[in-house]
Amino acid sequence: MKPRPSQRPVLSLRSAAVLACCALVTACADDLAPRMAALNHLVGQPEQTLLQTMGVPTRSYDANGEKFLAYDERRVDIISGTPGVGIWRAGAMPPQSIELWCETTFQVAQGTVRSYTLRGNACG
Numbered sequence: 001m002k003p004r005p006s007q008r009p010v011l012s013l014r015s016a017a018v019l020a021c022c023a024l025v026t027a028c029a030d031d032l033a034p035r036m037a038a039l040n041h042l043v044g045q046p047e048q049t050l051l052q053t054m055g056v057p058t059r060s061y062d063a064n065g066e067k068f069l070a071y072d073e074r075r076v077d078i079i080s081g082t083p084g085v086g087i088w089r090a091g092a093m094p095p096q097s098i099e100l101w102c103e104t105t106f107q108v109a110q111g112t113v114r115s116y117t118l119r120g121n122a123c124g
Contacts, residue, residue: 032124
């Protein structure tokens with residue numbers, strides 16, 4: 001038995017916005033494999049190759065003869081708002097900004113890249 005039109009669930013604007021945000025995050029998630037493939041090629045390479053490939057690090061730290069070179073990427077994405085419905089603009093949502101960032105830190109020992117780590121919400 002089909003429900004009458006008045007009994008069908010209605011997708012609210014807020015639900016639509018949440019679904020749009022989820023789709024945005026899912027669309028960005030496919031970038032992790034290519035990023036890791038490129039970074040994996042740097043492991044075992046001389047520090048000079050790392051610097052030529054990645055440029056000057058955002059910051060570095062020396063600890064007991066090991067170097068940690070960090071590269072930061074940051075951006076802000078704007079998710080457009082939704083107009084409301086009716087006189088009172090029911091369901092309206094203002095635009096929202098989301099800060100996306102990824103920090104890639106390389107461990108360098110004896111002049112050779114040993115490993116890397118990724119931190120952040122936009123690494124992949």
